[in-house]
Amino acid sequence: MLHMIDGVLCGGEKRGKIGVGIIVCEGKISAVYTKNKIKAAPIKFNLQNLSEDVRGIIVNSGNANAFTGEEGVRRAKIMAEFLASKLNCEVSKVAVASTGVIGKQLEIEEIIKIGENVFGKLGNDEKSSLSFAKAIMTTDRFPKMAYWEGEVKIAGVAKGAGMISPNMATMLAFIVSDADLQPRSSKRILRRVVDRTFNQAVVDGDTSTNDTVFLITTGERKISERSFEKGLESVCEELAKQIVKDGEGAKKLLLIKVTGARNNKEGFKAAKVVASSLLVKTAFFGEDPNFGRIVAALGYSGVDVDEKISITFRSKLGEVKVVESGEVVLDELLARKVLSAEEVEVLIDLHKGNGKGHAFGCDLGYEYVRINSEYTT
Amino acid sequence: MLHMIDGVLCGGEKRGKIGVGIIVCEGKISAVYTKNKIKAAPIKFNLQNLSEDVRGIIVNSGNANAFTGEEGVRRAKIMAEFLASKLNCEVSKVAVASTGVIGKQLEIEEIIKIGENVFGKLGNDEKSSLSFAKAIMTTDRFPKMAYWEGEVKIAGVAKGAGMISPNMATMLAFIVSDADLQPRSSKRILRRVVDRTFNQAVVDGDTSTNDTVFLITTGERKISERSFEKGLESVCEELAKQIVKDGEGAKKLLLIKVTGARNNKEGFKAAKVVASSLLVKTAFFGEDPNFGRIVAALGYSGVDVDEKISITFRSKLGEVKVVESGEVVLDELLARKVLSAEEVEVLIDLHKGNGKGHAFGCDLGYEYVRINSEYTT
Structure with missing residues (x-):
């Protein structure tokens, strides 16, 4: 998708476990890093x-x-120096990111060798975009890309499949736009959008040491801050959903939507706690309409809540209310049918106020255990 | 074990999925409930x-x-009234506890029927203790009991295997002692001990709606507060370990011991975050010395920490330092051998101060997923 933005060159290559991706693009950069x-x-x-x-x-x-x-910082610098020398620019104009195993010095010679090759083949076409997206994958099963076009164009590529949440764990995202924005504005907008999208995506609740979202704006076209925020949110939400869908071993995308919270902050918090509950995740894996676990998660989420909750499951296979203001109204057969879809919405009304929030989650099954108990071996 | 305390009568019975346990004992009661x-x-x-x-x-x-x-509270009251009428006492002198599926009205007639039978067979012998411990089990694989004797006797029975942590989830514990203590003292001591034991035990990080620890003291024998706290901690720690050992599908007991924290509060917090990490738990399931996940968990635990961490694995099969003040010194073969034991200690030194803390955890494997994706069906 990156090639949709004029002036962007990119590419990537993977050799065995090591991959290298390069984006060349002149502009202003904003970054959000792991907490x-x-x-x-x-x-x-x-x-x-x-x-x-x-x-x-x-x-x-x-x-x-x-x-x-x-030594690690020295090797990160070598990566930056390599690209800076190719671009004939200051090292301060090159950003670096890494993803993979923790606690091992970087195979810097191999990375430079692959980097040389990648740099020689950079392009502004679909193939180059895809080669970049694939080169940065680790346990990902598919490359992740999103695009929005309005007054400006915004294109994004991301990687991430596990260790997602609470704050962008092992998640890298690269977003490029031809928008013309004040760097201060784009930083502020990026932070807000990341909080509502990537930071509300949960695979296992672990936060990695490497999470990074970069946004480069090339300054070609004017757009209002409001419109840009809308477009950026669309791109980031799409990437966040793809990451969660690719959650290690996940079969189902869960969209947790909370209304009636005391305020938006509590709405987002409640949604995220539900998406993070191991018991909720395993229940969805079993397509089990176990609303009790959702209720328990809401109860320990720390937000204002009492028994007068309403819960509805919705998917393309139907819609079923399971709890209505604290009364259990479960039609188990229908609920199981609704839950058998690949994308399930969980609509929760706390009946406490006008606050809203959402989170993106996935089920957790045997594959998650297999992938994560065998990772370094 | 409850029969070790003079004057205690107990018993239990299970019919299908419903079990009923009764303890009869005159004394002062302290309780800690779920948050x-x-x-x-x-x-x-x-x-x-x-x-x-x-x-x-x-x-x-x-x-x-x-x-x-x-209606649920009314049915809980019927349970209490039943036992009160048997004991010919006020309803206010009977405590009630429940564990099992959420969101379903209690099968009160069946419970009273089983209760009648249990009441007729109460005893002060090992068989009665064991029948109580077994009657309150749900997904537990074995009954959980502990005993301490010093100036006084303290006996405890617990149930719990999943949904454990952060605050005593689906965990019930019944502790009886012949100690003579001021109710205010025993309440205070119980709260402190629960925080250091049950509340540091993690199976899946979900907190249930039902967790309860009861302590009854019969007032027969004098003891200093300090000695009683030591004895109570020994009983609660043993019960917490048994619960974690029985964590749904768990093969391994993990004892996370943190030293060098800024203070004890941070020591306990860091230990608990490590014990709660899904990536750490699956790594131990795979007997994979993936210290990077421990480092990442410490990094997001919220306590004061930097790269100068030391980590050692210890079990009856040996001891191996994997990280020494931030330097990776992993002997992978030896580490794998140490991790293959059923009980593994993870010793973490943060090198920040004199604070200490611990947590009890377990690995997470396929069985956890199986149990929890099939629970209500």
């Missing part, structure tokens, strides 16, 4: 070195370059 | 009705009597 206190070396490097003006981004998969001390 | 805002009917009933002086406890398994509205 994990142990930040990966590329994040430390960006925080120290990256300027507002950017020329390119280099990413590797297969090694997170996290928990690698000063 | 879930949606509290089960028996807890609401106790909070409204239970006096400090107690004559007995009646418990049922198979139905949590939670999310059952006023």
Whole structure:
């Protein structure tokens, strides 16, 4: 999708476990990083070195370059220096990202070798976009891309399949737009949109050391902040849903929608706690209309709640109210049918106020256990 | 074990999914209940009705009597009235507890019928203790009991296997002692001990609507508060470990021990976050020395931490340091051997201060998914 934006060159390649992706694009960059206190070396490097003006981004998969001390930061710098020398620009104009295993020094020679090859083949076509999206994948089963067009164009690519939530775990997203915005505005908008999209996506509740969302605006076309925020949210929400859909071993996308919360903050919080509950996730894996687990999760979510909750399940196979203001009205057969769809909406009304919120979740089954008990071996 | 305390009569019986257990014992009662805002009917009933002086406890398994509205509280009261009439005492001297499925009205007639039978066979012997412990089980694989003897005797029985943590989820514990303590003291001590034991035990991080710990002291023997707290902690810690060991589908008991935290509060918090991480739990299931996931969990735990962490794995099969002040020193073969034991200690030094803390956890594997995706069916 990145090729939809004029002036963007990109590409990628994977050799065995190591992948390298490169984006070349002149513009202003905004970034949101993981809230994990142990930040990966590329994040430390960006925080120290990256300027507002950017020329390119280099990413590797297969090694997170996290928990690698000063040597890790040195190697992140080598990645940036490599691309800067290719672009004939200052190192401060290159952003770096990594994803993969923690606690192992980066295979820097291999990365540079692959990087040389990738740089030689950069393009502004669909094939190049796809090669970038694939090069940054780890346990992902499919590449993740989204696009929005209004007064401006916004294109995004992301990777991530596990360790998602509460704050963008092992999640990398690269968003490019031809919009012309004040860097201060785009930073503020990006932070807000990330909070409503990526940060409300839950696979397993673990937060990684590497999460990063980059937004580059090339400044070609004018747009109001409001319209841009709408477009950016559309792109980020689509990417977040794709990530959750690809949740390790997930079969189902769960859209938790809360209304009637005391305020929006509580609405988002309640939705996220429900999406994070292991008991809720395994119940959906079993297509079991176990509303009791949703009720229990709401009860410990920390938001204002009492028994007068309403819960409805909805999918393309139908809609079924299971709890109405605290009264259980479950039609189990119908509920099981609704839950057998691949995308299920869980509509929760707390009857406490006008606050709303949502979260994106997935079921959790045997495959999650298999993938995560065998990961480093 | 309850029979070790003079004057205690108990018993239990299970018929199909419904079980009933009864304890008869005159003394002072202290209780700690779930922090879930949606509290089960028996807890609401106790909070409204239970006096400090107690004559007995009646418990049922198979139905949590939670999310059952006023009718649920009425049925909890019927359980209490039944035992009160048998004991010829005020209803305020009977405590009630329930565990099982949420959102279904209690099978009260069946419970009274079983209760009649149980009451007729109460005893002060090992068989009676065991029948009580078994009657209150749900997904538990084995009954849970612990005993301590010093200046006084303390005996405890518990049930719980899933939905454990953060605050005593679907966990019931019944502790009886012949100690003579001020009710205010025993309440305070119980709260502190529960925080260090049951509340640091994690199976899946969900908090139930029903968790309850009861402590009855019969006032026969004097003991200092300090000694009693030590004895009570020993009993509660043993019960918490048994619960975690019986974590749904768990093969391994994980003892997370944190030192070098800024203070004890942070030590307990860090230990609990590590024990709760789904990625850590699945790694231990795979006997995979994936220290990176422990590091990531510490990083998002919210406590003061940087890369200068030390991590050691210890079991009866050996001891292996995997990270030394931020340097990875992993001997993978040895680490795998250590992790293959059924009980593994994870020793974490944060090098930030003198704070300590611990948590009890377990691995998470296919069985957890099977049990929890098939539960209500």
